[in-house]
Amino acid sequence: MAREIYQAIVDGILIGGVYALMAVGLTLIFGVLDIINIAQGIMVILGAYLSYELAARLHIDLFVGLLITVPAMFVIGVVIQWVFIRPLRGRERTSMTLLVTYAVALIIEGILYQTFGADDRQLSASYVISSVHLFGFYLPYIYLYGFALALALVAALYTLLYRTSFGRSVRATMQDETAARLVGIDTNRVAAITFGIGVAVTAAGGMVYGATNAFDPNSGYDLISRLLAIIILGGLGSIGGALAASIFMLTLESLVDIWQPTWAIVVFYAALVLVLLIKPTGFFGRQAVRAQ
Amino acid sequence: MSNVLLRTEGVNKSYGGVRALDMCTIEVAEGTVAGLIGPNGSGKTTLFNVITGYAKADAGEVYLADRRITNSAPDKVFALGIGRTFQLTRIFPSLTVMENMLVASRHSRTGARRQAMDQLEFVGIAGHHAELAGTLSYGQRKLLELAYVLVADPAIVLLDEPAGGVNLSLVNHIAARIRELNAAGKTFLIVEHNMEFVMGLCAEITVLDSGTVVAAGPPDIVRTDRRVLDAYLGEDIVDEPGPVDPAEDA
Amino acid sequence: MSESPGAGLRGRSRLGGPDIVRIAFLVALLAVALAFPVLFPSPVATNYGVFTLVFVAVASAWNVFSGFSGYISLGHAVFFGSGAYALGIAARDWHVTGVATFGLLPLSAAVGALIAVPFGLIALRVRRHTFIVITIAVFFIFQLMAYNFSFTGGSTGVDAPFLPWPAATYNNPFYYISLGCAVGMIALAWLIRRSRFGLQLRAIRDDEDRARGLGVHAMRVKLTAFVISAAVTGLVGAVWFFYLTQVQPPSGFDPLFDLSVVLMAFLGGLGTVAGPVLGALIIEPGQLYLTVTFTNGYFSEILLGALFLVAVLLVPRGIIPTGGEYLRRLTTRGRSAIPAANPASQSAPASTGPRSDEGAMREGGASKGARRRAGKAL
Numbered sequence: 001m002a003r004e005i006y007q008a009i010v011d012g013i014l015i016g017g018v019y020a021l022m023a024v025g026l027t028l029i030f031g032v033l034d035i036i037n038i039a040q041g042i043m044v045i046l047g048a049y050l051s052y053e054l055a056a057r058l059h060i061d062l063f064v065g066l067l068i069t070v071p072a073m074f075v076i077g078v079v080i081q082w083v084f085i086r087p088l089r090g091r092e093r094t095s096m097t098l099l100v101t102y103a104v105a106l107i108i109e110g111i112l113y114q115t116f117g118a119d120d121r122q123l124s125a126s127y128v129i130s131s132v133h134l135f136g137f138y139l140p141y142i143y144l145y146g147f148a149l150a151l152a153l154v155a156a157l158y159t160l161l162y163r164t165s166f167g168r169s170v171r172a173t174m175q176d177e178t179a180a181r182l183v184g185i186d187t188n189r190v191a192a193i194t195f196g197i198g199v200a201v202t203a204a205g206g207m208v209y210g211a212t213n214a215f216d217p218n219s220g221y222d223l224i225s226r227l228l229a230i231i232i233l234g235g236l237g238s239i240g241g242a243l244a245a246s247i248f249m250l251t252l253e254s255l256v257d258i259w260q261p262t263w264a265i266v267v268f269y270a271a272l273v274l275v276l277l278i279k280p281t282g283f284f285g286r287q288a289v290r291a292q
Numbered sequence: 293m294s295n296v297l298l299r300t301e302g303v304n305k306s307y308g309g310v311r312a313l314d315m316c317t318i319e320v321a322e323g324t325v326a327g328l329i330g331p332n333g334s335g336k337t338t339l340f341n342v343i344t345g346y347a348k349a350d351a352g353e354v355y356l357a358d359r360r361i362t363n364s365a366p367d368k369v370f371a372l373g374i375g376r377t378f379q380l381t382r383i384f385p386s387l388t389v390m391e392n393m394l395v396a397s398r399h400s401r402t403g404a405r406r407q408a409m410d411q412l413e414f415v416g417i418a419g420h421h422a423e424l425a426g427t428l429s430y431g432q433r434k435l436l437e438l439a440y441v442l443v444a445d446p447a448i449v450l451l452d453e454p455a456g457g458v459n460l461s462l463v464n465h466i467a468a469r470i471r472e473l474n475a476a477g478k479t480f481l482i483v484e485h486n487m488e489f490v491m492g493l494c495a496e497i498t499v500l501d502s503g504t505v506v507a508a509g510p511p512d513i514v515r516t517d518r519r520v521l522d523a524y525l526g527e528d529i530v531d532e533p534g535p536v537d538p539a540e541d542a
Numbered sequence: 543m544s545e546s547p548g549a550g551l552r553g554r555s556r557l558g559g560p561d562i563v564r565i566a567f568l569v570a571l572l573a574v575a576l577a578f579p580v581l582f583p584s585p586v587a588t589n590y591g592v593f594t595l596v597f598v599a600v601a602s603a604w605n606v607f608s609g610f611s612g613y614i615s616l617g618h619a620v621f622f623g624s625g626a627y628a629l630g631i632a633a634r635d636w637h638v639t640g641v642a643t644f645g646l647l648p649l650s651a652a653v654g655a656l657i658a659v660p661f662g663l664i665a666l667r668v669r670r671h672t673f674i675v676i677t678i679a680v681f682f683i684f685q686l687m688a689y690n691f692s693f694t695g696g697s698t699g700v701d702a703p704f705l706p707w708p709a710a711t712y713n714n715p716f717y718y719i720s721l722g723c724a725v726g727m728i729a730l731a732w733l734i735r736r737s738r739f740g741l742q743l744r745a746i747r748d749d750e751d752r753a754r755g756l757g758v759h760a761m762r763v764k765l766t767a768f769v770i771s772a773a774v775t776g777l778v779g780a781v782w783f784f785y786l787t788q789v790q791p792p793s794g795f796d797p798l799f800d801l802s803v804v805l806m807a808f809l810g811g812l813g814t815v816a817g818p819v820l821g822a823l824i825i826e827p828g829q830l831y832l833t834v835t836f837t838n839g840y841f842s843e844i845l846l847g848a849l850f851l852v853a854v855l856l857v858p859r860g861i862i863p864t865g866g867e868y869l870r871r872l873t874t875r876g877r878s879a880i881p882a883a884n885p886a887s888q889s890a891p892a893s894t895g896p897r898s899d900e901g902a903m904r905e906g907g908a909s910k911g912a913r914r915r916a917g918k919a920l
Contacts, residue, residue, distance in 0.1 A: 036671055084851060088858070094670060095614040096854055099808065102616075102801055103850035110844030217840075221797055225682045228675045236671065262690045269679040273664055276676065280668045346755070366755035376755075384748035386813070387741070394738070395745045396756040401738075440756075 003136070008258055010137050012251025017147035018208045020246035022223070023230045024154055024239050025201035031237030032174050032194040035085065035097040039105035041224025043199050046108060047073055047206020048215055052121050062125050062207050063145070069203040077199025080104055081192045105220060112217040123211040146208035153201060154243055160197075161239075170194055174237070222265075229272040233282050241284035295357070297322040297479050298343070298374070298448055303352030305338055305503075312338040314503035316352070320448065320496075325470060325480040327494035327511075329487075331524050335503040336483040337379055340450050344376045345369045356448075375446035379453045379483075381433040385426030389417065389436055392425050396440045411439040415469060431458045438466070448479040455486045467493050491515060499523060575721055579714045588713035590827050592785055595720035597826040599778045601806040601818035602727045606734055607771035608804075609812035611764055612747035613670055616800045617661075617677030618775050620684045623794030624657055625650035625776030626783030630700030631693060639703045644719070647780050654776020655769045662768040666761060685795035699790030702783060716785045723778050724819075730770070731815045743767055744813065802829065802846065809853045811860025820861055825849075 026040045047069055054065040084104060088096050131140040161167035172180040173190045181187050209215070209223075230249055234241025249268060257264040275282065298320040305313040313335045320326045328336050341347035343354050345366040354362045356372055364372070384392050393408035412418040415435040420428065425436060434454065441449060454470075455463045463486070470480055470493060484490045490497060491511040499507040499514060501523035507514050514520055579588050600622065608615050628650045633643050665676040688694045705712070734740040742763045745753040754760050783789045806825050811817030828849075832842035857864050 030671075036675065084855070087855060095612075095674075096858065098614065098674060099801070099804055100851060100854055103847040103854075106798075106801070106843050106847030107851075110840045110847065113840035113843075222682075225678055229679055232672055232675050266683055266686055269683045272679055273676065276668060276672065277664060280672070344755070346751075366751075367757045367759075370755055370757055378752075382749055382752045384745050384752070386748050387744055391741055391744075394741055395753060395758065444756075 004258055005255065007137055008254040009251055010139065011143075012254035013247050014139070014143035014147050015212070015254065016247030016250035017150040018143070018205065018212065019226065019230060019250055020243045021146070021150045021153060021205035021208065022202050023227050023234070023242040023246050024157065025198035025205070026227050027231040027234065027237055027239060027242040028157070028201075029195055029198035030231065031239075032170055033081075033085070033097075033191050035094070035101070036228070037195075037198065038098060038101040038224055039080070039108065040198070040202060040227055041222075042105045042108045042112070042217075042220035043073065043077075043202040044206040044209055044223055045112065045215055045217060045220045046076075047203035048123065048210030049112060049116060049121070049206075050203070051207040051210055052123055055123060055125070062123055062211060063149075066204055066207060069207065070200045073203035074196040074200035077196035078192045080199070081195035085195070086188060086191070105224070109217050109220055116217065118216055118218070120214040120216050121210070122214045123207065125211065140212075142208065142211050146212070149204055149208065150243075153204060154239065157197075157201075157239060166190075166193070226268060229268060231282075233272055233275055235282035235284035238282075238284040241282060244283060295322045296320065296355075297357060298481065299355040300339070300343065301353045301355070303339070303342055303354065304350045305335075305342055305347060306350055312503050313342065313349075313352075316500070316504055318498050318505060318508070320479060320481050322479055323474070323477060324495045325474050325482065325493055327490040327497040328481060328483045328500065329485070329490055329497060330500035330506075333502075334500040334523070336500055337452055338503075339500070340376060340452055340483065343369070344374060344450065370444065370446075373445075373447035374450065375441035375444060375448070376450040377434075377437045377441055377452055377454065379456065381430070381437050383425045383428075383433050383436050383440075385424065387425055388422055389425050389428070390421040392436060393440045393443050396444050408439075408443055411443045414442070414472075415439045416465065431462045434458060434462075434466070438469070442473070446478075448481065449473075451480060451482045451484075453483055453485065455484055455489045463489060572725070575725075579717050583710075585710065585713050588717050590830055591717045592713055592720050593830055594823060594826045595717070595724045596778055596782050596785075597803070597806065598724040598819050598822040599720065599727045600775055601803050601810075601822045602724070602731050602815075603771045603774035603778070604803045605807040605812060605814075605818040606727075606731050607764075607767045609807055609814075609818070610735070610740060610743040610747060611767055613666065613673050613764065614804065615677045615768075615771075616674055616804070617679075617681040618771070618803060619795050619797070619799040620661070620677075620681055621654040621657065621772040621775040622779035622782070622799060623684060623688065623789070623791075623796075625654050625779030626789040626794045627688065627694055627700060628653040628776070629780035629783055630702055630789060633703050634700065640705060643703045643784060647777055650780035651773040651777040654779075655773040657776075658769045658772035659765070661772075662765045666764045666768065681795060681797070681800070685791050688791035688795055694791075697791060699788055699794070702787040702789075704787075713785075716781065719781055720778075723774070723781060727774050728815065728819060730774075734767075734770075735815055739763065739766070747813070798843070798846070801850070802826075805846070805850050805853065807860075808850075809857070809861060811862035811864075814860070814862045817860050817862045 022040065022044050026037060029035065029037045029040075050069045050072065051062055051065050054060040054068060055062055060068070084100050085097055088100065125142075129140075131138045132144070133139075159167075161170060169180065169185045169190050172183070172185055173187050173194075177187050180190075213219070226249075230245045231242050233249065234243070234245030249271065252271060253264045253268055256267045296319050298318075300316055300318050303313050303316040304311070316335065316339060318328070318339070328339070330336055338347060342349045345364050345368065348363050352362070353360060356374065359372070361369060361372060370376075384395065387395070389412065390405070390408060393411065394404055397404040397408060409418060409421065412421055415438055417428075417432050417435050417439070420432065425433070428436060438451070438454065451470075454466050458466075467489060470482075474480060482490065482494065495510065497507075497509065497511055497514045498505055499517070499520045501519075506519045506523055507517045509517075578591055582588070582591075600618070604615065604618050607613070629643070629646055632638065632646050632649055638646060661680060665673050665680070668676065688699075689697055694700065707715070734743075742753065742758045745756075745758060746760055746763060750760055779794070783794070786793075802825065806821030807818040808821065809817075809824065810819065810821030829842065829846065832845060836842060
């Protein structure tokens with residue numbers, strides 16, 4: 001029993017890393033653009049399909065394929081932001097962007113259905129099925145690589161945000177868009193690029209997700225709901241929070257899964273609701289958040 | 293003299309490391325038009341926020357007449373008779389002018405509308421009563437905000453920069469309205485940067501600097517008080533010969 | 543509009559030309575709606591009628607909460623599905639059959655309301671972004687529960703009692719019931735909008751903190767609107783279920799449901815009474831048509847999303863407000879927009895002039911064209 005619990009915890013941490021990959025992009029987008037990108041879930045799936053195609057048709061290794069999919073998703077993200085999100089203005093901006101991203105998600109989902117059909121896919125590679133046997137635990141290679149990738153990307157994001165001038169622009173825009181513009185920052189460019197980055201990160205997440213789960217175009221819904229729960233729990237806009245919350249939630253789910261698989265996912269949302277009752281801003285959320 | 297209507301005692305308020313209010317003690321006598329001035333960042337709006345419940349005091353007390361109202365919620369403060377306007381005018385843009393008035397009103401249906409129209413006429417925007425508040429110009433919004441604060445007939449009205457950013461004729465219009473209301477017994481506490489406005493309107497002026505009171509008194513005294521000049525102009529100003537203040541110590 | 547007192551809230555300054563026209567228009571519309579099954583008796587047509595009216599009611603109910611308060615709910619499917627399931631489960635467990643099942647409809651409304659209370663108490667305390675996400679989360683919880691509980695029938699769902707009615711006229715009673723729901727909800731929405739309660743809701747939407755500061759009990763007001771909205775949605779969900787004779791988790795708790803409803807309200811104009819109605823009248827028949835024509839359901843998804851994007855980019859304020867503004871511009875061409883009647887307003891002369899330089903102050907929601915109909919609900 002104890003062994004099962006430990007394994008569940010280990011699994012939770014590793015899977016949490018994968019989710020962190022996807023959640024970090026989402027929370028970054030919120031932090032800078034103040035919008036919730038509902039399309040993030042389907043973007044992950046899109047990334048998974050792209051990796052799949054590269055692997056299946058061109059026999060490109062999954063990780064190597066990222067060199068193509070990540071920039072591709074970046075471009076897609078920038079385009080979406082530029083065309084659909086940037087024109088939105090006015091008091092209803094929050095709700096409107098949310099609905100717009102929801103609409104974009106629908107369109108992408110529909111396109112994926114048309115192109116790939118409704119069958120399950122899963123990415124495969126030699127390291128997907130095999131694992132390393134360490135201290136009596138099974139650690140699937142793919143999860144280890146995925147976790148490492150997650151850490152690398154989060155580290156890269158931190159470096160970008162805190163050590164580059166672009167990152168400074170991003171942080172300035174996050175704090176006060178008008179002030180940022182006043183000092184000459186092109187906030188439109190910052191917004192577009194940040195959105196692109198947020199989406200590009202999902203390409204990586206998509207690959208690992210696709211390798212560890214069977215997916216079809218419908219998987220986007222489940223994903224986005226989990227991701228939303230995660231970033232709220234971690235605190236909207238907090239990258240560290242997204243990482244922590246991912247690991248926490250997935251470990252929790254993993255543990256509950258031992259006893260009652262069907263309810264594991266409900267625990268996910270119940271945890272969200274409970275935490276919000278106690279701390280409406282999430283773990284590391286920014287200050288006072290009255291109902292607006 | 294008259295009773296003290298509004299009083300704060302030793303109020304402290306910090307935001308992170310910044311001390312916005314430091315042992316701030318002020319008094320507003322009933323029936324006066326009192327002014328609250330001071331350089332930017334001296335804590336005037338913070339004091340308003342603490343008084344009206346939009347910010348919590350770290351220490352100190354706030355009294356309305358003899359009633360302790362420290363840290364009461366904004367709606368409680370409003371119900372007790374303290375009305376307040378904001379530096380950045382806060383109105384309800386998607387409601388009509390009349391509807392804006394009705395949000396604050398406590399009267400029954402017909403009574404409320406009559407009252408509201410009276411106030412709108414008083415401030416001078418009654419003609420726009422059916423327009424969306426969002427289409428009003430800046431000056432008109434200021435008038436609207438004043439009107440809907442008045443509609444609940446508060447005992448004391450806190451005005452945060454009522455003359456800010458508006459043209460001269462409107463400033464005079466507002467000042468005239470304040471005088472009228474004061475003559476009928478309403479008490480005012482006004483934060484302002486427009487010195488002419490304050491000096492011409494207020495009987496009592498309190499000066500804040502860095503969250504604490506540095507001077508208080510009638511306009512003539514305050515106007516030439518050394519400490520006030522220091523507060524506004526900074527302490528390392530060169531000593532220039534100017535009007536001699538008989539009250540100043542050598 | 544001159545300064546007749548009371549025009550603001552009541553919306554009817556004097557019964558004149560525009561109002562008689564408006565009333566006549568509504569009466570005519572109602573007459574057409576009532577006569578519809580007689581004019582177009584084919585089940586195909588009345589089927590469109592039932593679905594459209596169901597969504598008119600739902601969109602209007604949704605709008606009374608979300609449109610007026612500004613808290614966008616993406617979880618109203620919770621009430622719709624719960625109302626549906628409630629009717630089915632009650633009929634099954636209490637052995638209610640045939641027409642008597644209609645008597646259970648109030649139960650579905652009650653179920654919707656009961657769920658809304660704890661739901662609202664939790665969700666309405668956080669800011670709007672988080673609120674939306676909570677509604678999504680609760681939606682998924684309910685869908686999951688529907689799949690996993692035995693009393694909900696799992697993935698098979700629940701069936702409605704059988705109605706021994708002839709196929710040719712089967713739809714008609716449902717048509718009239720849905721019509722009743724729709725008209726009732728529209729009337730309710732209109733009443734709310736004119737009322738003090740509605741005013742407080744809309745004030746919350748504009749500036750909740752300021753409204754609170756002026757004595758509005760925000761939580762109470764929001765929760766009440768939420769419960770009303772939920773009750774009607776639950777009721778209509780039950781009607782829909784009875785009509786379709788079955789409900790399963792993906793249909794009762796359909797992720798597209800809320801997006802469609804939002805789109806309808808949004809297209810027509812959030813926060814107006816007629817907006818959601820118009821939106822539903824436009825979109826629902828279109829959606830039905832697509833579902834039937836393109837049995838490959840994914841194309842309709844793409845279209846729905848695309849339509850939404852187009853709507854957001856072209857008519858961001860919705861058709862009714864934008865249309866109102868357009869009409870206003872047509873009717874005031876050449877005339878001054880500002881009534882100069884009141885001498886008091888001239889003491890602030892320079893301020894009334896340059897409206898445009900206050901652009902920063904004037905954001906999305908306000909529309910000059912709505913001035914004429916500013917106090918009016920429709």
